[in-house]
Amino acid sequence: MADIIQLLPDHVANQIAAGEVVQRPASVVKELLENAIDAGASQIKLIIKDAGKTLIQVIDDGKGMSATDARLSFERHATSKIRTAEDLFSLHTKGFRGEALASIAAIAHVELKTKQEQDELGTQITIEGSELVSQEPTVTPKGTTIAVKNLFFNIPARRNFLKSNTVELRHIIDEFHRVALVHHSLAFIMYHNGSELFNLPTSNFRQRIVNVFGGKTNEKLVPVNEATEVLKISGFVGKPEFAKKSKTEQFFFVNDRFIKSAYLNHAINSAFEGLVKDGSHPSYFLNLQVDPKSIDINIHPTKTEIKFDDEHTLYAILRSSVKHSLGQFNIAPVLDFESDANLETPYAFKNKAAAMPRVEVDRSFNPFYDEQVSRGSSTHYKKEPAVQWESLYVGLESKGTRANQNFSELQFESDNEMQSMFDDDASETTSRSTYQFQNKYIIxxxxxxxxxxxxxxxxxxxxxxxxxxxxxxxxxxxxxxxxxxxxxxxxxxxxxxxxxxxxxxxxxxxxxxxxxxxxxxxxxxxxxxxxxxxxxxxxxxxxxxxxxxxxxxxxxxxxxxxxxxxxxxxxxxxxxxxxxxxxxxxxxxxxxxxxxxxxxxxxxxxxxxxxxxxxx
Structure with missing residues (x-):
């Protein structure tokens, strides 16, 4: 029987790998922005046309690449971020697998221009569907410019499954937010079809949040800061009254990388328990700094899911830190057991000793005496004779002969309004055809x-x-x-x-x-x-x-x-x-x-x- 297992050609293997890395235009945006940040750029421009289907271009002023590095960057598993397997457990960079550019080049037309500061000329490389079209010197400023055109041109089935431009642009903006928010020390500019959507100058974290989500956001933010041996937390949470129906303003960053974690999100919801309405979600922008050796970020192709060594400790610290901030800034009600006693005493009585109250009791007082004189006073009062109480019972017969008195002569008050109300209700119930049950169903x-x-x-x-x-x-x-x-x-x-x-x-x-x-x-x-x-x-x-x-x-x-x-x-x-x-x-x-x-x-x-x- 002939052998039936064979090695796939490189271009086919690259297209298969691209299915994991590049799911939509937003995936390309994420990878290119992260590469620009790793290159040490101070300003990054993102240019989009037709929601990324026609063009995705990222321009940075980073350190650039040599001609050899520029060509090797499009090979599979070629990276400058790691050398050994142990490096995977002490990562301080974004893209590290060495698959992004190779996967993108397999399903698009890619043009790369790059130049190092010490070089006179840069390098221009053009690749179409993993095939090198040209590589030549070119005049270009310091840094790297990469343009991805006609995404999924050779995989029409994948291109047909893309959503409308509105939806794809929203996904691109989401990825742009995730990168731009945490790297507030860098300047970001984003264009779509020639119009400027975002122009974010260098700033602190709070200013970057306000620049991205609008000036009204500033009054919604409550700072959260906590430093422990295990975890360092910095960032902001939104006030409970500004909770939203959607989860668009929920961001976790671990070591300056955006992640998704339902477990940590539950810690935030637990801290806000009783403060937000059902169906509403609190906003948060939190950066968590942990030891890179205690996390594994290589468990998901998009690198948005992270495995922690000790999630329970992080959960407890995060929950208590958020609750502490809400209480510290009078957002949540707190009980203060350390009130100053001086605040409860009038200032004029500050140095005065408290006088013991005197309780005087007249031990000779007897209510059945005819006359009584109160001690310590010259006032005299005359008590009515105690025998008069017997007059209350004069005329009563002991055998209850009047118990058989005729009560037919008694009259009762009538409430005409109440009677008419019941009459109306009774007449209504005889003619009505609908009833409400549990204020939910109509029968x-x-x-x-x-x-x-x-x-x-x-x-x-x-x-x-x-x-x-x-x-x-x-x-x-x-x-x-x-x-x-x-x-x-x-x-x-x-x-x-x-x-x-x-x-x-x-x-x-x-x-x-x-x-x-x-x-x-x-x-x-x-x-x-x-x-x-x-x-x-x-x-x-x-x-x-x-x-x-x-x-x-x-x-x-x-x-x-x-x-x-x-x-x-x-x-x-x-x-x-x-x-x-x-x-x-x-x-x-x-x-x-x-x-x-x-x-x-x-x-x-x-x-x-x-x-x-x-x-x-």
Whole structure:
């Protein structure tokens, strides 16, 4: 039998390896930015076109590479970061595997320009699908410029699975945030399709957070600092009242590298327990410094998951540090057992000794004496004769002969209002056809049995179809606000709302100003309370980020679902009989009354036969 196992060609092996390293354009951005940081750059520019599908370019002013290093950097497992296996346990750099550039070059057109400071000329290399096209000297400034064009040009199946430009750009911005936040000593600039999205100068950590997420973020931050032998924590957490529906402002950095850890995230949630509402997530920007030998960051292709030697100790330190900061800055209620006693004593009595209270008791006092004189006083009082108490019982008969007295002559007060209220309620119950159960379900009688409606899902369906109609017909009515409502969001959140601005206006919103971190609203839909506008928009942003609509997904549909979810009657809300009937009638006037906008059952029916079986 012939041998059937054979070695794969290098270009095929590189394409397979690229599937682990490069999942989408954001993966390329992450690897190139980390290489620029390892090169010692002080300023890094990121240029994106068509959400990275056409061009991803990173320009840095680092130390650059020689001609030999430039060529070797595109070979598999070629790296300057490690020499031996032991180096994996004392890493202080970002990219270290030596697979990133080789994997990227296997599935894209790559052009590299690099020059060291002492060299007169730099090196330009062009590679297409792992094949070297050219390598020649060139004139270029100090540092490295790498351009990745036509990503996945030779893997059309992978390219077809990419999402819309909006979604892919959001992933790129997320990676940009993760790198730029922790490296606040470096300057970052990001462009997309020729427009500048971010221009972040060198700053401290707090200023970098404010520059990324908007000026309003500054008042939300509470500093956290703790240094132990095991762990050093520095950074900020958000105040509980600014907790968000989404997890977009949650960042853990371990040794200046972004990580994801559900275990450590639970420690933060535990510290905020009782301070944030259910369904809301606190913000945090925390940098953890640990011994590189105590962690393993080589367990995941994206290097965002880390294995700690002693997670339980880190959990306890992190939780207590956050709780201490919240209490120290009067964010969480605390009990102070070290109050100063001088603060509780008037200043004039500071040096005075406390006088012992005197309690005097008249031991000769007898309430049955006719006359009594109080000691220490000349006041005399005359007590009524004690025998008079017997007069209270004069006329009472001992044998209870009057016990058989006729009580028919007694009259009772009547409450006409209470009687009429019960009469009205009784007349209503005889004619009503709906009942509310547990302030959650509406029960209605039908010919075949019984109808049980989930009031929240039913109202979502009613609002959803109404919002879709108003957005499609574009004839929504608005109520003008006496004073404009100003809401503050991060740059990313503002971009999401700006893309949905036209659809929001069709629902009844009127916007007067759109800036990087502020939105002014002068009109809202008629059925939207003024106090819930910010909640609705935050929920909308959260839905857009979590549901990740692709190119064939309707933004109008997502907007209608999100607003219906925010405005619908909640479970636990009591409804009057008229409201119950209106809800039932409106539900069955919908085109799809059976399910909610999220395809969940809105009502069930229970026939008489099914009820009879329960009693058999």
């Amino acid at each position: 209605s009688a039908i010919k075949s049995g019984m109808l049980v409606i989930d009031q929240n899902r039913a109202h979502q369906r009613i609002l959803y179809e109404g919002l879709l109609k108003s957005m499609t017909v574009k004839e929504a009515t608005s109520q003008q606000l006496l004073f404009p409502l100003e809401l503050h969001f991060s740059i990313t959140e503002t971009n999401i709302l700006e893309q949905l601005k036209e659809d929001l206006e069709h629902t009844g919103f009127i916007f007067s100003e759109f800036t990087e971190d502020k939105i002014s609203i002068t009109g809202v839909p008629v059925n939207v309370p003024h106090s819930e506008v910010s909640i609705i928009l935050e929920q909308l942003i959260s839905d857009v980020e979590q549901e990740v609509p692709d190119s064939n997904f309707s933004a109008v549909d997502l907007l209608a679902k999100s607003m219906a979810k925010s405005l619908a009657i909640k479970s636990g809300q009591s409804l009057t009989f008229t409201e119950q009937e209106h809800l039932v009638n409106s539900l069955f006037a919908c085109k799809e009354p059976n399910v909610s906008p999220t395809n969940r059952i809105a009502f069930i029916t229970m026939g008489v036969e099914e009820l009879d079986k329960k009693f058999m």
